[in-house]
Amino acid sequence: MTERISTLLPGEVLVFVDLSCGEIDETARGVLSEASRLAGRLGCGWSAISFAGAGSETIEEMAPYGVQKVTLIESAPGVADSLEAQGRLLAQASSELGATLVLLPHNDLGGTLAPLVTSQLKAALFTEAISYEEHEAGLKMSRRVLGEQVAETKVWDGTSPLVLTMSPLVLSAVVLPAMRRGEAQVAWWRPSAPVAAGASRILERIPPDPQTVDVSEAEVMVSVGLGCDKETFEQVRELTRLLNASLGVTRPVYDLGFAGFERMVGQTGKTVAPRFYLALGISGSMHHLGGIKDSKRIVAVNLDPKAPIFPNSDEAFVADLRHVLPLLVERVKSAVGGAA
Numbered sequence: 001m002t003e004r005i006s007t008l009l010p011g012e013v014l015v016f017v018d019l020s021c022g023e024i025d026e027t028a029r030g031v032l033s034e035a036s037r038l039a040g041r042l043g044c045g046w047s048a049i050s051f052a053g054a055g056s057e058t059i060e061e062m063a064p065y066g067v068q069k070v071t072l073i074e075s076a077p078g079v080a081d082s083l084e085a086q087g088r089l090l091a092q093a094s095s096e097l098g099a100t101l102v103l104l105p106h107n108d109l110g111g112t113l114a115p116l117v118t119s120q121l122k123a124a125l126f127t128e129a130i131s132y133e134e135h136e137a138g139l140k141m142s143r144r145v146l147g148e149q150v151a152e153t154k155v156w157d158g159t160s161p162l163v164l165t166m167s168p169l170v171l172s173a174v175v176l177p178a179m180r181r182g183e184a185q186v187a188w189w190r191p192s193a194p195v196a197a198g199a200s201r202i203l204e205r206i207p208p209d210p211q212t213v214d215v216s217e218a219e220v221m222v223s224v225g226l227g228c229d230k231e232t233f234e235q236v237r238e239l240t241r242l243l244n245a246s247l248g249v250t251r252p253v254y255d256l257g258f259a260g261f262e263r264m265v266g267q268t269g270k271t272v273a274p275r276f277y278l279a280l281g282i283s284g285s286m287h288h289l290g291g292i293k294d295s296k297r298i299v300a301v302n303l304d305p306k307a308p309i310f311p312n313s314d315e316a317f318v319a320d321l322r323h324v325l326p327l328l329v330e331r332v333k334s335a336v337g338g339a340a
């Protein structure tokens with residue numbers, strides 16, 4: 001099967017790594033990891049591309065992901081804050097480098113660049129993929145649509161380039177065991193003719209506020225269930241502020257009116273995949289667990305040692321929230337210097 005796909009692929013997978021904050025973050029690690037897996041599936045080579053600006057240490061951090069070549073796009077001043085220009089540059093570079101598949105993370109930048117690159121390359125576009133697999137006609141990709149209720153599947157037959165964005169929900173920063181420490185060779189790429197800036201400009205990239213970010217994008221979550229009362233719920237709110245975390249609730253807590261529908265996690269609510277999920281006073285019904293199973297680390301606190309959340313957690317603490325929360329809030333306050 002892989003042989004068939006690789007015969008359809010004259011080029012390689014080119015992964016766009018967003019280094020605009022000057023360093024390699026979880027999303028960048030995740031997309032590098034994914035590129036290696038995808039190229040392995042397709043039986044072709046892969047390399048990374050980014051806009052110039054990252055230091056050599058950042059490039060070194062990419063090497064464990066198996067990347068052997070990192071192309072840095074050089075551009076004139078003023079182009080770096082133009083999305084249209086970035087899209088044109090990325091498309092030109094991808095075409096010259098012979099990329100058949102351009103992979104991007106579906107973050108704010110990747111999600112905006114993808115259609116721009118697609119139109120320049122006259123490529124096929126598939127966004128927010130959550131999975132892909134080999135198919136007799138090419139590569140079968142899936143994503144969730146209509147409020148995550150429906151799975152949409154498409155097959156790319158390899159006859160035109162593909163721009164593919166991966167949902168951050170499935171990007172895992174884990175270095176695959178097969179990858180070895182090595183060195184990534186750096187190459188510079190310049191456009192043959194100056195690229196004009198577009199009509200829109202990036203004025204500022206504001207990091208998401210954990211208090212308001214969509215819980216499906218949250219990195220660190222503190223979620224609370226019916227084990228709370230009004231007083232402990234306020235303590236949980238304070239804890240989320242101190243930890244810069246996002247608040248989640250179970251359905252009964254939403255029903256009580258303690259938080260809005262957009263904070264509800266589970267089958268009816270949102271599916272989440274944070275790095276850290278702290279479940280406070282949550283029993284662990286299947287309707288709730290279904291929405292948190294992709295969390296990287298789950299820590300649960302519950303009065304009941306037999307609560308179903310415990311076998312589904314990485315760490316479990318049998319404790320009363322009324323005792324634990326004030327202590328936890330105080331401990332975190334002193335650790336962060338009282339800054340809320």
Ligand SMILES: Cc1cc2nc3c(=O)[nH]c(=O)nc-3n(C[C@H](O)[C@H](O)[C@H](O)COP(=O)(O)OP(=O)(O)OC[C@H]3O[C@@H](n4cnc5c(N)ncnc54)[C@H](O)[C@@H]3O)c2cc1C
Pocket residue numbers: 224225226227228249250251252253264265266267268269270280281282283284285286287288291301302303304307319320321322
């Ligand atoms: C079709 C359908 C869809 C649903 N969708 C969702 C959904 O999207 N999300 C969702 O969450 N639920 C959903 N539910 C509801 C779900 O079945 C459960 O009823 C719900 O998840 C339970 O919430 P809970 O854990 O907060 O409450 P409970 O099950 O009542 O658990 C409360 C827990 O708190 C513990 N506790 C009590 N006091 C303390 C204390 N002082 N300190 C520490 N622990 C304490 C108890 O031991 C208990 O384990 C759905 C149900 C249906 C039928």
